Amino acid sequence: MRINPSVKNALIDYLEGNVGKFVSLQEIINRAPREATDQEILFILSEGEFEGNIRKDRKQGLDGYTIVKSMEKKEKLNDVVLVISKPELHKFGLEGVQARNNQIETRKCFCDIIDSSKHFLRICSPFMERNVSAPDSIPDFGQRIANALKRGVQIKLLSRELALRRGNEVDWMIDIAESVGEKKSLEIRDYHFLNQTGTKIHSSTHAKMLIADHSMAYVGSGELREYSLAVNFEVGCQLKGPIVVGAVEIFDSMFQRGVPYDR
Template sequence: MTNPASFPWIIAELSQSGTVSIEDLHNEFDDEYDLTYGEEYLKTLKREGIIERLPTADGRYQVTSEDAFAAEREKFDEASEYDTQDFDRALVISVPSPLLAQFSEDDFDYPIPMLQLDQALQRVLIDTEDVIRLGVPYLEGDGLDRFADELYALAEQGVSLRVLTRELLVDNPADRDLKAARDLLDKYEDRIDNGGTIEIRDFYHAMPSGRRLDMSVHFKMAIADQTSAYVGSGEFRRSSMYKNGEAGYLVRSTDEARFWAQFFDFFWEQADQVTRTRLES
């Protein structure tokens, strides 16, 4: 598993000067993944008595135990066993940010690379050349915003985006869900070039009484063309990436990715199109 870039940066800052601050962290990183886990990592180091908080406005910490800090630093001096730039299959996990610093890959036996959920989703987006399929039952803006750069780069490259979700066409849908869908549609369309498209469809049906679920989609997927696919419990939501324990796989196998694309398309063909009129009503 690859640690957030903010972890070794914090260790390096503490090694060089003996202090580091929240303000320094925000000046160095603008990625939510690195900032969120970086702040939690500082809190964990404080709880373990390795650093202490100073009474300064910038949220500065300093090393209090050199021995404990030296042991912590050794974790980042060890080379990774896997090259995550080249693999056919990877385990995908998400650990709640308050627990990430306590999560040690040395405690687990795993025969293939291990990635954080954000890293896996980002890899699928980067792998896409023609069509990106997203199974996102709970469409939330905060998760999609995490990958804004990658999504809009795909739009500019002419990649078609298909988003399969649920409960946008029910009576009284959640305002935040409608807003997330509307914002995604607007922003992607604004950047589309080279013949790309975006379409959002909804698959959710209640019983005739309207009180009980008949059928819906609940799978979480991200599929790049028919070349790579993420399938798991986590999705494009902030809670999935930073607050929940999630588990899944990333495969970079044509045969497996083709199956998941076909499975996605089975529901896609039976889903209802979410029109702009519906989103703005």
């Protein structure tokens, strides 16, 4: 049986706090993560019993276990967390899955990345709209960007078709930078190239990425607009650790090939 590592580690944490004590089975079930199934709990307990970490016992008429010693967490959680945007009509069907797997919402992931940036904030959003600040999205998005600029963060923004027709989708970012006297700290580039006849796209960006320094990144289908945060079903990953270095290198490589944009 494949056990969810998040559920297993949470249950082991609880059992470790009771080493040398008797804990009833009902109490274990009550204190286990609410997303855990009874089958998972019993499997984890039987595994611990087989390894000699816990012992079946009965006290005061209650079935339970005496916790003999700490149980080893054999499966360490990755530095990768799934990130989801939940459509309003289906969000209740996803909330249990989200909690069970330590997943987070796209809005929270984006805010965490923006707020944690200290030196560089890299954004790749092919379709970026002012309505990202809508009440059901990130209402204080503009303030978060302004705060990042004021604390000395350099922002690199990569988008598409800015010179052709979409410049207004990023001009409001320039407004934010100018409002705090940090326009020089915002660099915008346009990655969208047509073929020689101008009739077909030769190369363009459709990637969605947010990266804080070399410490945290988002890669997925979500982007900085209301539909992506509050209406559409989107899935991505929040990355931490050495893997972020690779994400930075990919972004910088494409950013260097973009055309500088200013309104």
